Amino acid sequence: MQDTPRGLRLHIGLFGRRNVGKSSLINALTGQNVSIVSDIPGTTTDPVEKPIEMAPIGPVLFVDTAGIDDDGALGGERVRRTETILERVDLALLVVGPDGFGPFEARLTETLRARSTTTLVVINKSDLGAPTPALLEAAKAAGRETLTVSAQTGAGLDVLKQTIARLAPEARLEEPRLVGDLVPAGELAVLVVPIDLGAPKGRLILPQIQVIREILDSDAMCMVVKERELPDALLRLGRPPKLVICDSQVVLKAAADTPPQIPLTTFSILMARFKGDLNRLAAGAAAIERLRPGDRVLIGETCGHHPLADDIGRVKIPRWLNQYVGGGLITDVAAGKDFPDDLSPYSLIIQCGGCTVTRRHMLARLDRAGSQGVPMTNYGVAISLLQGVLPRALGCFPAALTAFERARGVGQ
Amino acid sequence: MQDTPRGLRLHIGLFGRRNVGKSSLINALTGQNVSIVSDIPGTTTDPVEKPIEMAPIGPVLFVDTAGIDDDGALGGERVRRTETILERVDLALLVVGPDGFGPFEARLTETLRARSTTTLVVINKSDLGAPTPALLEAAKAAGRETLTVSAQTGAGLDVLKQTIARLAPEARLEEPRLVGDLVPAGELAVLVVPIDLGAPKGRLILPQIQVIREILDSDAMCMVVKERELPDALLRLGRPPKLVICDSQVVLKAAADTPPQIPLTTFSILMARFKGDLNRLAAGAAAIERLRPGDRVLIGETCGHHPLADDIGRVKIPRWLNQYVGGGLITDVAAGKDFPDDLSPYSLIIQCGGCTVTRRHMLARLDRAGSQGVPMTNYGVAISLLQGVLPRALGCFPAALTAFERARGVGQ
Structure with missing residues (x-):
């Protein structure tokens, strides 16, 4: 059997301090003894992802934020890493223990609210005693809904699952049709x-x-x-x-x-529309025509695949770009989750199709590029331009074609 | 990116005592820090599988035999479990340390030889000193080739990879074309x-x-x-x-x-030919016509997928069989690697397509059924028979059609 592609799963971010029972909660929710360990070596500072079938919700991806707690990184770094994770999750579970809300939870709540992330506060370990009124009050203010559960005894888990299932459609960013x-x-x-x-x-x-x-x-x-x-x-x-x-x-x-x-x-081009924003990516492609020797281009990959000898992003596109410009371009590759915060050195970003990530994730990259004034396109749009057939390949998408033509005009 | 299907990878079994450096060897061969842990919970006694891209061989699947060592299970149980693993591997790496060959390695060698499994003896930890002449002698007698390596320093690993690549074509059981x-x-x-x-x-x-x-x-x-x-x-x-x-x-x-x-x-039916032996599976299907109420049928699945409400193997096929026979059949399901040793209680085995396993594995099941005189067919062949269209669906495979007709005649 083929699994549901990762990019089509509901991404659930798991936030909370150590020892609030995040792992036990996943195990209890899935009825499996899931060990949250990284599949990709050498990425211990990255969030760990685990695809799971969770009835009645269906295929989800848990993104565990181990390491982003009060004992972990310093303030600014913690906020930055939380932001990076939030770019990718559809729904946040903020797990707290009976000892309740502290400054860590308060700061996290602020960050979640600033991004409008749908948040459920899960008070775990109800077997150790009912939550205090003060805790319930703080939880209620922090999230969309508050649930009291015990991963240990299973109390409240069915309600939690039903709540996730109920909120999933609104939490998940609507994807346009692919084709x-x-x-x-x-x-x-x-x-x-x-x-x-x-x-x-x-x-x-x-x-x-x-x-x-x-x-x-x-x-x-x-x-x-x-x-x-x-x-x-x-x-x-x-x-x-x-x-x-x-x-x-x-x-x-x-x-x-x-x-x-x-x-x-x-x-x-179909993926550009499905996963991102074809109009913006088409406009971004016009920047290729303005590239000059010495300019710096960022190639963005979302999956950490093993590069092939004739890799499309690492070898072919840089070669075609250099042929087009007349040589002398500097190309950097950002693989996996290493997409840089500072995009200002770049004249252009060329992003892969993003088949392994959610639409939310791709749009966040487009937003980041846009806010720094750096044009962004994707592999397929760029290749069609470099081959001289972009207007034809955008023929079914008149708005994207207009965006491209307009961006070309602006640059001239 | 989609990974290469598991059933199309070269399956390499890793045999050896604890502490001979099996995990370090995999890490060194792949240049990755692979943690050999089970993806499937609750199967710690099963061998652990790890799909890897290993240049220049390509996609392989390492089957680690942790637990089958001299400290592990008792003699008979160990042999049985080794046999089960050997049904699935194309190539065996027998890893030994500098302290050399003992009774464990001798017994393992015997089992490998009895199954004609292509075996490489890998003497690890050469950094601790060159192997003794006695060890080299024993190793030479035990395997097809002997290599001395150090997972620690990397010495000899390139030669090992090239040797695996060279032996892969003969080790791998030739698959007929799918279509x-x-x-x-x-x-x-x-x-x-x-x-x-x-x-x-x-x-x-x-x-x-x-x-x-x-x-x-x-x-x-x-x-x-x-x-x-x-x-x-x-x-x-x-x-x-x-x-x-x-x-x-x-x-x-x-x-x-x-x-x-x-x-x-x-x-x-294409998968039956590709992964197994269509002639035998077609002949096996004739046994459906001889089933009587009270007979016991084994449904064999090779992957441990989550059963659906209307699961083909667990729900639909038993229902259709019962309709065909007039009710009263007893059906058991053997999921994943739990295929029983004793098949004698069964009047028929109906096996899934086996898309996640190698041809070697499917043929081993057919052999086991055949040696116990139990007819075996697969989902698709059975369904076509139950729908009354098997002769038509076997039209492109005259030998299989003849095998089916002959088995029908024998039974009458």
């Missing part, structure tokens, strides 16, 4: 999926799987072919498809092989 | 993928992904549709597809909607 609105029921899309020699056997990449799945969910059909078979595929169809969706890396060939009356776009 | 031989280059297959309400969003199941991928690898094309769109899809194609592949659960409708001159089969 379903572009291919009406009964219609057909052709997907062009190159298989390069380095591709691990037996798999497709997540955006491809998600697109196939959403087309089926929309009562539409899809044809899946390699770039070489695209002309044949179009010939075999009785009438033209509604849309051709190709991998960015073959967009030039796919655009040449697809008659101009058939709309064409790329998986990356 | 590529059935759809020639330039031709097209239609895949029928039902989306039931319980299906987690944004994903497809592994056999579907593997089939799409192998069709692309074969320079062929595929059309992916839900069962309701199948008639439309066939109409839209200029000429008929070479093959229709459907989910077993919609085989009756798909068979009705597909003109008889177009070959039709199911994902499960």
